[in-house]
Amino acid sequence: MAPLSRSSRRFRGDIRFVVGIVLVLASIAGVWFVLTSGDQATPVLRAGRTIVRGETLRPSDFATVDVALGAVSDEYLRPGQLAAGQVAARTITEGELIPRAATTAAENTRTTTVVVKSSIGLPDDVTTGAEVEIWQAPLRDDGRSYDEPRILVGDVVVRSVLEPEGLLAEGTAELEIVIDRSDVAAVLAAVTGGAALSVVPVGAGS
Template identity: 60%
Template sequence: MASLTPPRRAFWADIRFLVGIALVALSIASVWLIISAADDAVPALQATRTITQGEALSSDDFRVVDVGLGSVADGYLGPGDIGAGSVAARTLRNGELVPTSALTDADSSRSTTVVIQSSTGIPEGVEAGTVVEIWQAPPLDEGRSYDVPRILVADVIVHDVLDPEGVLADTGSQLEVVIDRADVADVLAAITGGAALSVVPVGSGS
């Protein structure tokens, strides 16, 4: 009696089996990568608006986000790192993660804010965080004319663009700017001396 030979399994069945194993392995690897990434994520502070240098900080200025920072995690602020009297050591843009170097205390800050009136209006695009130069044209002939304009203070940060109301609306455009305390006397002297002040964005070809 002839023996029965079992039928050979089709080649496509072997391929399907191998593909199935590969898909299972890929799924396991993906889950492992997701878990590993989650383990590396740490809570960090992210600015919810543009914050200018010298501005007092509070927890309301930030949101907490989980970010995989790896070995540089210690270089960024997390929840609870904003203490009383903290100010921005530099301008922080909306959405920026906050490095520890961007935080200082009010006593160590060398900057303050001053409101100036621009006699030539405010250039388009100037907003909070914009770096500008302040130019002055000293008065001549008891204010009937003005001297050649010159730079009063360079690299000034705009804190806010103000909208004058009432009688002030016809006196020109006003800006609140962040300046070094060492420059305050010169700016105030120009204001009280009747100089015509203007702002020019840095990098505009002035």
């Protein structure tokens, strides 16, 4: 086969040079796009305190922070987007950015709050926003002893822990809990029936 002419070799060399330049420019453009897109921060709402499920959301509960969220930025609430009457659809922890899915209209929730007294002390991890179970030991007919403990209601969220007062309060604790409205009757019946109630953190026995 005849050797390639000088002009043919020069042409192929020029093509490789152009392709190399194009690849370098494409690489630079890609890096620039990543850096500039990462700098496009979006103002979103961040919780200033722990907010429990069913609690009304107020502008004063949030701060505005600028965060680079990229493609998911529309999934979070921005300043001015919190509608009146919105409540927490789940517990929102302090410092958390607020997803739209974590809020709902008040008419869509079926929760309410009830105050119960635990007959025993509370574990340290039972604080605002904790998920707990309420157990009951029903009072027997003799009025002096209690039946075997059983779960009264699960899927309960602690709204607040109330400080006990007085000497008679030693060894007990009161909590305001968020429960489904369908469970209110059972809880009140246990309270008025003299059952001994205990608060157990979810997963404590696992």
